[in-house]
Amino acid sequence: MTISLTEENYLKAIYTLSRLGDESEVTTNEISKHLKNKAATVTDMLKRLAEKKLINYIPYQGVKLTEKGKRTAIKVVRKHRLWEVFLVDKLNFKWDEVHEIAEQLEHINSDELIQRLDVFLGKPKFDPHGDPIPDANGQLNTIKALPLNQRKSKGNFIFVGVNEHSKSFLQHLTGIGLKIGDSLLIEEINEFDNSFKVKINKTNSQFFSNKVASNILVEIKK
């Protein structure tokens, strides 16, 4: 049974959306919004995917990936993230330039290719945005990072990933001079607007709005 590029994109969307919330059912409208297709189109595809046993679908009740569907979705995510590492590490693209190209590359179909690419890149565990790369068996490091704005006390953290992948946000961070792996020391938390004053790498102090802070994922520095 072959899975089309479009079907792969639907499976990935369902996977991504189910991870945002509580792992429960994903709704037609969520998928519709995410993929920028009309709800009627989504319903059609849900029937097709259910037919292929890639999702469990009860009309009006939303969908969940089957094991098979989940495996497929994770493989697409794995490819997407490996290619992003390739583009940044080997071709010197910036982290805000790679997503659209990876959206295409993630559909290239060759197990041998993924395997060799993985080795060539040194079996990376995270992509350029800090997102974990599933291994060949579909296992992925659960990330224990939290958004910066949920840290209620001052302290020392490491910037490990982003919640928001838009080009403008990534460029904003680059403008500030913030990169994955940088240390972040919360110096002030302003009560009235929940903005933060943060020192990056012990040198340069910056103000982060709550919006920005909510999209920056940090771990506690050991």
Next chain:
Amino acid sequence: MTISLTEENYLKAIYTLSRLGDESEVTTNEISKHLKNKAATVTDMLKRLAEKKLINYIPYQGVKLTEKGKRTAIKVVRKHRLWEVFLVDKLNFKWDEVHEIAEQLEHINSDELIQRLDVFLGKPKFDPHGDPIPDANGQLNTIKALPLNQRKSKGNFIFVGVNEHSKSFLQHLTGIGLKIGDSLLIEEINEFDNSFKVKINKTNSQFFSNKVASNILVEIKK
């Protein structure tokens, strides 16, 4: 105007077929055979491509690429061959394993990507099968090689490319121990079946059938 993956494949087919012969018109049946689609399907597509000014098409008279069509086709060929170099040089695929994957990768759409891939690979001039890689402006080294079986005198040659790209032929050459760049000394030409006895790299003598010799491209050794 966007050009679909399928349209790209038709343009590439027309380009390839026109190069085989005398650069003249390509026929519906040739395309049909090459792409393994029915002639009626090809006629449909020819109308679409003509509509888009990618080919000049006169019913019953065959087709020729327009300048625009040719540019597009050459770009696809460039991408195909660059990706093949990547797969062999960087991911250590064998030369008989890369074609199918390159058939997919050649449709990835990003000028910046091709440009950077080209630089990353060291701006290669030839792909793993000895085929010339068009440069960013679509110029390509005309190859002055001839098939081994057209060399009528004994002498010293260099193996620079293949005429036949099938997995089985490439594996056959690998089995013989023949690689691009090897020197070939014609020791004997057998009149009755036009087979050749050839010494590879001054060490190992092999018999080549005329069929094999016709698919091996050589240049005169300077």
Next chain:
DNA sequence: ACTAAAAATTTGTTTAGCCTAATAAAATTT
């Protein structure tokens, strides 16, 4: 419990890309 709003599905079209069968045009043979 009833009604209005929101969410999802069904119905009917469209386009790209493929097919087979029927027909027309061109080339070849007699």
Next chain:
DNA sequence: AAATTTTATTAGGCTAAACAAATTTTTAGT
């Protein structure tokens, strides 16, 4: 020059993937 064969086109139909409009089901508000 006709007849036959080969090549190509037209006509009609199919499926995947999209849409808009109409309808149904579920949820939320009173």
